Amino acid sequence: MTASRLRMDVYKILDGVLETGEAVEIERKGQILRIVLDLPTGSRASRIKKRPGLINGDPKDLADIDWSKEWNPDGNV
Numbered sequence: 001m002t003a004s005r006l007r008m009d010v011y012k013i014l015d016g017v018l019e020t021g022e023a024v025e026i027e028r029k030g031q032i033l034r035i036v037l038d039l040p041t042g043s044r045a046s047r048i049k050k051r052p053g054l055i056n057g058d059p060k061d062l063a064d065i066d067w068s069k070e071w072n073p074d075g076n077v
Helices: 003-008 010-020 059-064
Strands: 024-028 031-035
Touching: 003 010, 003 024, 010 024, 010 031
Parallel strands: none
Antiparallel strands: 024 031
């Protein structure tokens, strides 16, 4: 496809690449350019954003934590 054709239907063409995963080749100044879907690498779990301080474990364990040392009845820190 030519760059002019791409310009006319750019969003439709990009949506097509997203839906089908098929690359689209564009000819520009005698060169071939490709629009491709860049699939993430690694497992889904490996892409989870790290969140320091996040509780990792069984949420039911939170009910058994003794917070009496942390509690301030006056509300002052």
